[in-house]
Amino acid sequence: MRTLPPAVETGFRTLESAGSFGVAEDDLPERVARVLRDNFAFACSLISATDTGPAVEIEPITGSASWPVVAGNPIARLSRFTAIRAENGKLLMESPLATHRAIVRDGELLSALTALTGAARCATLPSGPALAALASCGLIATADDDGGFTEDASLWSFHDLQSWWRSRPGLHDYPVGASSDRVMHRSGSRPDGFRPGEAITLPPVDLTRLRSADVTLTEAIEQRRSTREFGRPITAGELGELLYRAVGARDRGRAYPAAGGIDELTVYLAVGRCTGLPSGVYRYLPAEHALAPKEDRFDPAVLLAAAKGVAGAPQRPDVLVVLTSRTSELAGKYQGLGYSLTLRNTGVVYQNLYLVAAAMGLAACALGFGDNALIQRALSLRFPEEIPVGEFMLGTRQEMQTD
Incomplete structure (x- = not known):
């Protein structure tokens, strides 16, 4: 004993x-x-x-x-x-x-x-x-x-099971959700590497015309496709219209709903073929509706080729949209939910991009993942303060196979 x-x-x-x-x-x-x-x-x-x-x-x-x-x-x-x-x-x-x-x-x-x-x-x-x-x-x-x-x-x-388990209450005793005693955290300035002072202003978008001439929501939903083949080069006007309609700034905030209205997502572009816009890597500035070029002129073809491989596409897209998140801005308000909520927000942006592309007759395809190390190097991101969370291919349509 x-x-x-x-x-x-x-x-x-x-x-x-x-x-x-x-x-x-x-x-x-x-x-x-x-x-x-x-x-x-x-x-x-x-x-x-x-x-x-x-x-x-x-x-x-x-x-x-x-x-x-x-x-x-x-x-x-x-x-x-x-x-x-x-x-x-x-x-x-x-x-x-x-x-x-x-x-x-x-x-x-x-x-x-x-x-x-x-x-x-x-x-x-x-x-x-x-x-x-x-x-x-x-x-x-x-x-x-x-x-x-x-x-x-x-x-x-x-890792998938751990992420699901921790981001929902009921099966553990960790705090989950908004808390009145937590203060929303705002990250500091964006990392160096882009030149907002040399931003390229995109053509303005005529929402009044779109309200009367655009396709209906039902038509956009029914026309939505994931397209991996592309036609002529996309134009700066088409790219600017899509960005403004899908992720641009509005008086109420951004064009898409987001958890807490915190706006933790940033939109970057790797531009290959685009009539009226030089090839390069850019950060989208929604308030100015402009593109800030990257200082070191990272070759966008590297990102576009990687996207082609992930999608199993026969050719590179004209443009790759890369979404990044500063999840600490969400985690400061929502305990245990920072990454989970930013993935939900990313899904909302994906749907906006898909529906606007369908309404404009453009080719679009969301990717399931991207190369973190490559994107970190291409965008000069500081991990884990800012992390990649989504990639989306854009171009114009041709006769193609879709799903």
């Missing part, structure tokens, strides 16, 4: 209204599981044979947390969805598939977790009882009767 340290005796006394008691090492995981199953709202410390304090503390992170007992001595491994990270001087274990988090406080347990990067039986490793407790709460995966792991059938990647 082993006597539990005082901190844990206090925890069990609170849970069971009992005095201090000893628990055999082999019985510890099942006893703790049984207690927490009935009292999961209490953050309880679990012990694995340390004289200085708990080896691991396990606490519920949802109001519906449960604690199924892992019987016997199953084959186990560290779940591929479990993150081990440092925060506020603590070493945390978390997973979107678990209803508890763990705070690891013992080096022997950490070594045992390293051993569980491959399949093993918990009882054969140091800190076996603590490992079994981590398996009970889902941070360690246990094998099926055939020796396989259910999580291996999931098509989720670790």
Whole structure:
């Protein structure tokens, strides 16, 4: 029999209204599981044979947390969805598939977790009882009767599942959403590398004419296509009209709705073929309806060729629109939502670009991703203050295959 340290005796006394008691090492995981199953709202410390304090503390992170007992001595491994990270001087274990988090406080347990990067039986490793407790709460995966792991059938990647889990409340206890005690953060000046003083003013757009002559919304939706082949060079007038209509400045803000009206997105252009506009890399200035050229004259053909490869297109687009985000401006107001909200805003801009292109009879195609390192170099971005979040090809239409 082993006597539990005082901190844990206090925890069990609170849970069971009992005095201090000893628990055999082999019985510890099942006893703790049984207690927490009935009292999961209490953050309880679990012990694995340390004289200085708990080896691991396990606490519920949802109001519906449960604690199924892992019987016997199953084959186990560290779940591929479990993150081990440092925060506020603590070493945390978390997973979107678990209803508890763990705070690891013992080096022997950490070594045992390293051993569980491959399949093993918990009882054969140091800190076996603590490992079994981590398996009970889902941070360690246990094998099926055939020796396989259910999580291996999931098509989720670790990072995608983590991003979804953290950006929505209900399955964790982190704050999510707008908070009155948070102040919206405004980033400093844009990074060097562009020349606003030498901006090229784009032709003005006649909204009065468009209101009477433009196609209907229904027609634009029905005509929308993702087009990967292009005709004649786009003109500066066409490009300017599309930018103004889709992402330009208005008295109320921008032409598209955005979370909190914060306007964290910036529009850049890699221009190849464009009648009336020199080839180059530009930043769009919505308030001036102008394009600021890049100082070092980065070859836009590099970005256009990369876009061609991502899209599987037979030719380069005339123009590549690159959207970047200063997500800290969103995160300053919306806890846990900065990246999630900027992706939503990017989707809104994509739809605006698609519908305006359809109304104008232009060719358009959104890309699923871009090369972060290439875009960082091309636009002189400072990571992570400003990050690429979207790429969109533009040109004119010809007889083509579309989807």
